[in-house]
Amino acid sequence: MTPQRTFSFSAWTMVVxxxxxxxxxxxxxxxxxxxxxxxPMYFLLSQLSFIDLMHICTTIPKMATNYLSGSKSIFFLGCATQHFLYLSLGGAxxxxxxxxFYDRYVAICHPLRYTVLxxxxxxxxxxxxxxxxxxxNSLIHTVIWMHFPFCGSRKMYHFSCEYPAVVKLVCGDVTVYETTVYICSIVPLLLPIILVSTSYGFILHSVTGMHSAGSKRNAFATCSSHFIVVFLWFGACIFSYMRPRSQRTPLQDKVGSVFYSIITPTLNPLIYTLWSKDVAKALRRVLRRGIIIQ
Incomplete structure (x- = not known):
């Protein structure tokens, strides 16, 4: 990569x-x-924003430093730490x-019992x-991964110590481990998708029965933003973690990782802010309060 391309890539990365x-x-x-x-809804949203905040801080600073310095290296312990954080944040x-999505299901389908449920x-x-x-889950996988033998040049064709790239550096047979990771990926990926699909079905059924057009718009506005975030996140994760090793390429792994570790955390607050009138009103109240104090 030429110095000009390196600078433009680093600049783009830092802007994001x-x-x-x-x-x-x-x-x-x-x-x-x-x-x-x-x-409760906005408390969970704050947790999501905190996860996204840690996600970008886990990958982008190190990636930008490597591109600017030209070293493109990482210590083994640092790689293991990044691997642990990556899996922890993704699973969370x-x-x-x-x-x-369950919170939205309770708010729309059981509004009178919301404060209890x-x-x-x-x-x-x-x-x-x-x-x-x-x-x-991440700690178990990281400890197992750290005890594998590594050999060869130890060159990783990726910008972070993520599972699809790291497992290619292992010398021995990792078929059993890959099968275990594949099975463990089904639980945090497919089960939430089933829960989201079921909740969304009940929400649609409840919304269609509403008589007020305003209530329908508010319900769809709240759920549509969340549904977009879910679609982007789970789509990228399934693409990266639930494909057989024989069908993976380094470029595909990079694209999938960039999508859910950089692009999605960037879009999430924009999507929720644009769709939420409560957040916009809160921002105006905070700005007004600051002007009054000054």
Whole structure:
């Protein structure tokens, strides 16, 4: 890669990084300071923004540093740490997106029981389940991966220590391990998809029975933004993790990884902000409050 292309790629990467960083940070800040957003739905959204924030901080700074310095290297322990964070954050986002859709199902189909079924304690348990379950799964896979023998040039044709790229550096037979990873990927990917599909079916049935056009628009607006995020995230994850090794190429792995580790965290706050009138009102209230204080 020529120096000019390296600079343009690094500049593009840093622009995306700052857009994602500012968008997710602003979302977390608004939900924290504005009392109108202190609801289970926005609490879960703040957790999603925090996951996206950590996702881009796990990959982009190291990638940009390597391209600018020209070193393109990483220590083994640093690679293992990045691998652990990558799997933890990805698994947590899969579970959290499914639970967020359940929150919308309760709000639309059982509005009178929402405060009981989706209390603050329930929302907190959802967030903890997503974090702890994903971290435990990632820790097991990372420990197993660290004990594999590595040989050869140890050149990894990827911009981060992600599973599809790292497993190609192992010398021994990894068929059993790949089968295990494939099976373990089904649980955090397919089960949330089933939960999302089921919830969305009940939501559509409930929305079609509404008599108010305004209620229908609000319900569809809330669910459509979440459905777009779910489609982008799970589509990219299935493309990257649920294909046989024989059908993978380094370029395809890079494209899939860029999509769900960089593009999706950048788009998520934009999608939710554009669709949510509550976030826009909260932003105006915070800005107005700041002007009054000044």
């Amino acid at each position: 990084y700052f857009v994602a960083l500012s968008g997710n940070t602003l979302t977390i800040f608004l939900i924290y300071v504005d009392r109108g957003l202190h609801t 986002e899969c579970l959290l997106l499914a639970l967020m 989706m209390s603050r304690k329930v929302a907190l348990m959802m967030a903890l389940t997503s974090w702890l379950g994903a971290s435990l």
